[in-house]
Amino acid sequence: MADRRIDLPQGTLDLLILRTVALEPLHGWAISERIHQISSKVLFVQQGSLYPALHRLERKDWITARWGVSENNRRAKFYELTRLGRKQLELQESTWRTLAAAVAQILEAT
Amino acid sequence: MLNDLRLRLRALFRRKAVEVEMDEELRFHFENQVAKLMRSGWTPAEAQRRARLEFGGMEQIKEEYREARGVSFIGTFVQDIRFGLRILGRTPVITCVAVVSLALGIGAHTAIFSLIDTVMLRLLPVQKPEELVLLARTHALLESDPTPSFTNALWEEVRDHQDVFSGVFSWSDSKFDLSRGGAVRQANGIFTSGNYFRTLGVPPAAGRLMAAADDQPGCPGVAVLSYGFWQDHFGAAEGAVGGTISLDHHIFQIVGVSAPGFYGVEIGQNFDVAVPVCAAAIFDGKESRLEHRSWWWLRIIGRRKPAISVEQINARLGVISPEVFAGALPPDWDPQGKKDFVKLRLVSSPAATGTSYLRRRFGEPLHILMAVVGLVLLIACANIASLMLARGAARNKEIAVRKALGATRARLIRQLLTECILLSSAGAVLGILFARWGNALLVHYISTGRNPVFLDLSLDGRVLAFTASVAVLTGTLFGVLPALRSTKVSLSAAMKGQQAEESERRVRFRPGRCIVAFQVALSLVLLVTAGLFLRSFVKLVTLDIGFDRNNVLVVNANLKTAKVPRERRLAVYQDIENRLRALSGVVAAGRSVMTPISGYEWNDRIHVDSPNAPTGEASLCYFNYVSPGYFGTMRSPILTGRGFDARDTSTATSVAPPTAGNFFCHH
Numbered sequence: 214m215a216d217r218r219i220d221l222p223q224g225t226l227d228l229l230i231l232r233t234v235a236l237e238p239l240h241g242w243a244i245s246e247r248i249h250q251i252s253s254k255v256l257f258v259q260q261g262s263l264y265p266a267l268h269r270l271e272r273k274d275w276i277t278a279r280w281g282v283s284e285n286n287r288r289a290k291f292y293e294l295t296r297l298g299r300k301q302l303e304l305q306e307s308t309w310r311t312l313a314a315a316v317a318q319i320l321e322a323t
Numbered sequence: 324m325l326n327d328l329r330l331r332l333r334a335l336f337r338r339k340a341v342e343v344e345m346d347e348e349l350r351f352h353f354e355n356q357v358a359k360l361m362r363s364g365w366t367p368a369e370a371q372r373r374a375r376l377e378f379g380g381m382e383q384i385k386e387e388y389r390e391a392r393g394v395s396f397i398g399t400f401v402q403d404i405r406f407g408l409r410i411l412g413r414t415p416v417i418t419c420v421a422v423v424s425l426a427l428g429i430g431a432h433t434a435i436f437s438l439i440d441t442v443m444l445r446l447l448p449v450q451k452p453e454e455l456v457l458l459a460r461t462h463a464l465l466e467s468d469p470t471p472s473f474t475n476a477l478w479e480e481v482r483d484h485q486d487v488f489s490g491v492f493s494w495s496d497s498k499f500d501l502s503r504g505g506a507v508r509q510a511n512g513i514f515t516s517g518n519y520f521r522t523l524g525v526p527p528a529a530g531r532l533m534a535a536a537d538d539q540p541g542c543p544g545v546a547v548l549s550y551g552f553w554q555d556h557f558g559a560a561e562g563a564v565g566g567t568i569s570l571d572h573h574i575f576q577i578v579g580v581s582a583p584g585f586y587g588v589e590i591g592q593n594f595d596v597a598v599p600v601c602a603a604a605i606f607d608g609k610e611s612r613l614e615h616r617s618w619w620w621l622r623i624i625g626r627r628k629p630a631i632s633v634e635q636i637n638a639r640l641g642v643i644s645p646e647v648f649a650g651a652l653p654p655d656w657d658p659q660g661k662k663d664f665v666k667l668r669l670v671s672s673p674a675a676t677g678t679s680y681l682r683r684r685f686g687e688p689l690h691i692l693m694a695v696v697g698l699v700l701l702i703a704c705a706n707i708a709s710l711m712l713a714r715g716a717a718r719n720k721e722i723a724v725r726k727a728l729g730a731t732r733a734r735l736i737r738q739l740l741t742e743c744i745l746l747s748s749a750g751a752v753l754g755i756l757f758a759r760w761g762n763a764l765l766v767h768y769i770s771t772g773r774n775p776v777f778l779d780l781s782l783d784g785r786v787l788a789f790t791a792s793v794a795v796l797t798g799t800l801f802g803v804l805p806a807l808r809s810t811k812v813s814l815s816a817a818m819k820g821q822q823a824e825e826s827e828r829r830v831r832f833r834p835g836r837c838i839v840a841f842q843v844a845l846s847l848v849l850l851v852t853a854g855l856f857l858r859s860f861v862k863l864v865t866l867d868i869g870f871d872r873n874n875v876l877v878v879n880a881n882l883k884t885a886k887v888p889r890e891r892r893l894a895v896y897q898d899i900e901n902r903l904r905a906l907s908g909v910v911a912a913g914r915s916v917m918t919p920i921s922g923y924e925w926n927d928r929i930h931v932d933s934p935n936a937p938t939g940e941a942s943l944c945y946f947n948y949v950s951p952g953y954f955g956t957m958r959s960p961i962l963t964g965r966g967f968d969a970r971d972t973s974t975a976t977s978v979a980p981p982t983a984g985n986f987f988c989h990h
Contacts (some may be wrong), residue, residue: 234475235650240348240351240352241348241352242351242352242355242356245352246359260352260378261378261384261387263381263518264345264348264384264387265351265384271326271330272327272330272331273327274326275325277326283351285358287351288347288349288351290344290347290351297387310324
């Protein structure tokens with residue numbers, strides 16, 4: 214595992230999870246794999262943070278969980294975005310973009 | 324929000340299902356990870372190992388997952404209790420010792436607190452007790468404590484002139500003989516003015532209560548029973564109402580029964596029978612205390628109108644005082660006495676908790692006892708803390724293993740504290756039992772044969788809350804230090820086993836020493852206190868009270884209520900004394916009007932024809948009527964002269980035997 218791993222900044226995990234499940238319902242393993250792949254193997258979500266985070270989001274009613282059958286025919290818990298979650302995603306996304314742009318600006322200026 | 328609640332409830336009540344799901348979900352993830360690693364070329368065994376490494380501690384993740392579920396607090400609390408019970412059950416001897424010593428400490432605390440609560444804190448079980456005020460009289464010039472007693476004439480004046488109370492009543496304690504002949508059967512009675520029950524807002528349990536119409540001059544006399552008395556003596560029979568009861572050989576008609584739980588406004592006594600104030604004439608005959616203007620036998624309580632404060636009441640009472648006292652002037656007093664009398668003023672004080680002589684007499688001792696018992700409880704805490712420390716050391720390994728499996732330190736401390744609070748709660752439950760006995764003992768101790776103390780010591784919310792907080796407090800107190808101590812395990816040291824424990828021991832000793840020092844200090848304080856108490860006790864026991872108190876029995880005889888004509892009473896008393904003396908086992912017999920140290924006394928000023936005769940307060944002497952056998956029976960030494968004998972008959976000159984001192988009435 215020679216990937217260049219970066220620890221996730223505080224608070225971004227929620228955003229990443231919401232973004233990942235926005236397209237289709239996914240189970241926990243798929244969420245972590247998707248994040249890993251899409252980030253070109255830079256971001257790696259520890260299981261120890263993933264599942265508590267999933268549960269936290271579920272309690273906030275941003276995602277819901279439901280048992281389904283996985284691609285390899287196993288029972289798995291799928292998470293999907295709720296209406297409230299979608300709103301939250303938009304909000305967090307725009308916040309993040311503003312922040313990222315601002316940080317980038319500062320980095321380029323100096 | 325709703326979702327949150329639903330999930331929490333599900334996690335709480337369907338714990339097992341939720342755990343299984345969590346397990347399944349995590350295993351699914353793990354297996355997928357293994358499969359992925361195998362696809363990238365690892366052997367199954369190696370893939371498993373790598374996946375496990377990546378995962379970190381499976382149990383740790385579960386624990387964090389549980390925390391995120393949010394019910395972990397209640398969930399783990401239940402879990403902690405279960406585990407705690409198991410652990411405590413594993414060391415039954417230590418557990419029993421701890422629980423019993425805690426029970427003694429907490430029980431004593433609860434017993435004394437429930438006495439304090441009953442005597443001092445509890446509100447009267449009547450309507451809006453906070454509106455009640457007790458009236459007293461005070462002298463405008465003399466700085467003396469207000470005295471809460473009144474004559475009947477004063478009561479009538481107050482009743483007719485006051486305008487600050489929505490209701491006002493008077494009452495007086497008394498004892499009645501219930502028997503219709505033969506041995507005396509005493510009952511606690513109260514004289515009440517007509518609106519006593521109505522002003523207090525106490526409803527009847529059967530029949531009706533006293534009304535203003537029952538309390539008129541020349542009344543025939545009706546009686547209201549207390550609920551307890553009605554149950555004990557009449558078997559709660561409906562037929563009792565309308566029947567009669569004999570009080571001091573006078574027949575009263577029972578009109579009703581007061582509500583259960585109401586024992587009167589004097590805490591420490593309960594009434595059995597209430598009769599109207601006007602009925603005093605029935606007992607007293609011609610010269611009744613209704614007419615007597617210096618017989619201070621009534622007490623007065625008023626219910627203030629809601630809008631009026633106690634200060635306003637006192638101001639208003641001050642205004643009507645001259646009129647009230649002038650209207651009740653005792654005609655037979657000397658001019659100076661009369662002048663002082665009209666200068667008296669009425670004052671009021673809150674009476675929400677009723678009145679009680681117990682407060683004055685036992686308030687301070689109870690608080691001292693409370694403090695002493697508190698010290699004992701602290702020592703018990705220290706004892707158990709050292710037990711816990713020792714047990715913590717023995718559980719070193721267990722704690723290390725749990726820590727290695729992912730338990731956080733806070734979680735372990737919570738577990739250990741839960742065990743301690745379990746212990747102290749068990750102690751508290753047992754302690755409440757001890758408290759019941761302790762209370763009975765204390766009440767027995769402050770009761771005397773003539774004045775049995777009655778207290779409604781039922782456990783109320785305040786006492787239970789007190790006991791519960793004492794339990795939690797003690798549990799925390801003896802639990803915190805050992806818990807902090809024993810969870811401070813270095814994992815690597817614990818894994819190395821024996822040696823690591825050896826090296827830890829040196830450090831572990833410090834809190835143990837602190838506890839011991841603390842215990843010694845407290846014990847010293849207690850020892851000194853106990854020594855002082857013992858000293859006072861020895862002094863009291865050996866105090867020369869002027870007579871030999873051993874083997875003396877008191878027999879009360881009331882010939883007045885037995886309706887023996889006045890002129891025959893002396894002969895009958897003499898006859899009783901002679902017969903008592905003739906009983907086998909009786910060495911001596913004598914009689915007196917006043918029983919020594921009974922609390923009753925009779926004093927008057929005496930005048931001596933001598934140039935340096937004492938005057939004023941110094942001439943106040945204590946009197947007693949005694950028979951010739953009295954001094955011999957009491958073994959009171961006669962210092963000079965002689966005692967009474969058969970020569971001193973009703974026709975002979977009065978003799979006063981000097982008892983002690985230079986002036987014969989001192990003492």
